[in-house]
Amino acid sequence: MKRAVFKNRRLPYLLVLPQLAVTLAFFFWPAFESLRLSFFRTSPFGDKRLFIGLDNFRKLVVDPDYYRSILNSFVFASGVTALALGTGLFVAALATQKVRGLAMYRAAVLWPYGIAPPVAGIIFLFIFHPSYGVLPYWLSFVTAYEFNWLLKGWVAMALVVVATAWTHVGYNIAFFLAGLLAIPASVLEAASVDGAGPVRRFRSIVFPLLSPITFYLLVVNMIFAFFGAFGVIHAVTQGGPGRATEIMVFKAYKDGFIGLNLGSSAAQSVVLMVVVIVLTALQFRFVEKRVTY
């Protein structure tokens, strides 16, 4: 621990004040306000409030649409995570072969991270376009099935999953490559001297050593898909067709901002807070138990 050296009575408070002010105003106040609102029924214009206890939560528990949004969230988050993490691991596995030009490959896959998910969604909206898009066109050679996301919920889900995962692949690859480079080359060389082929080297040495990073990325990708991906849904599918892509964050927004049901929206926010706290706790557990290599 560093010795705290400067002595001044007021200065430290002045220094932490800006951050504390922003944190209290835009973090604690809204969080408690959400919690408080979730126990009230509020009139659409916000002028009258009626305390109703746990009624907002009770209504959620019996609302089939809410279960649908939970299911959608998990399908969406698992899809994004599986795709973005799987691709990342695939590229990382190739990279363990230590070919030349790794830095160039990394540069070539990193940039989609700069694309906002809604913008990615718009690009994929055209790729999936039932009449003009290139993907339905290619698929029409393989099958007569109509890949129209406006009519088929799962196609719409696939569309938003792929678009979201696309923006996040480079992030995962950057972390995997950092992890790979931390594995001593001598270990891999020793294994190859012992006759372990590339697949075996990956399975028995690299993958176990990467597992802390993989777990960390798993949680980060889940959080990203649960919360950061609101924009894709809003810009592209608006939760539809039907409620096929209505994830929890989108429903909380829609019920509160469009449906003006502030109480229910606040209750949904509280549930989301619990979800993200659990996920973050998992992440910290990992940080604590990080394997040192």
Place this chain on the structure above:
Amino acid sequence: MAADGAVAASARVEALGGAATTRRRWSLGWGAFVVHALLLLSVAVIAFPLYYAFVISTQTLQEVITRPPILRPSTNLLPNYVEAWTRSHMTRLLWNSGVVAVVSAVGKVTISMLSAFAIVYFNFRGKSLAFWLIFVTLMLPVEVRIMATYEVIGNLGWLDSYAGLTVPLMASATATFLFRQFYRTVPNELVEAAQLDGVGPLRFLWAFLLPLSWANIAALFVVLFIYGWNQYLWPLMITNTEAMRVVVIGLEDLIPRTGTHIPEWNVLMAAAMMALLPPVAVIVVMQRWFVKGLIETEK
């Protein structure tokens, strides 16, 4: 949070080019050929959507709706981009996005640098409380407290303002952690020597710590710039006027919804290219800082 292992790892990422040459032995033979082929294939798959969007942005409406789809650039680039620029008031959109990205990044770096300095270099009553209050903000992304934060902004009269767009984005602990971590690696001898010379705390921060932190600041700035530029839910909620829109949201008006619009996907794609170019260019140009920032903030 910046974990030591990750910092070490990022150092090795930077050494990437050099490390590859010492392992040349493995890059010979057909195995390397297969690996290169698969890597190139992955790059091609990842790059395809952007390439396709660019191609569409250069085509005429007739070419866009042709079947089979045309996968090479055409000649209509300029008219499409001009149309996209004027129709969506692109000057204003890009300006607003730029302001949000730069101001929120600079603000976050500044307040984090100050609070981390206070926490590392001073003892004061309530220090652990302050630390704890900042620490828990790691827990809740802005999306979770949508409605209530909106109310707060409304009460402050910050709807449709740059303050409302930028200040709430500054409430995050990641940057504070990064600076705290960094200050703790600065040897005590430095501050002791400075004190012997009669250097006060603010001057120490300005003249000693700041020059040492440039690498961290650059890395953070790149990550935060992209975060700010790509904000969506927040600006969507608190801005109602055309004049305060950011580019990611402005694009939506151009989406040809089926049946009601002329399918001007070429104009939309031209606008999308404009929206994505600044952050992508920042990543490409400042790649080293970006990777460092990503891995050290871990968020």
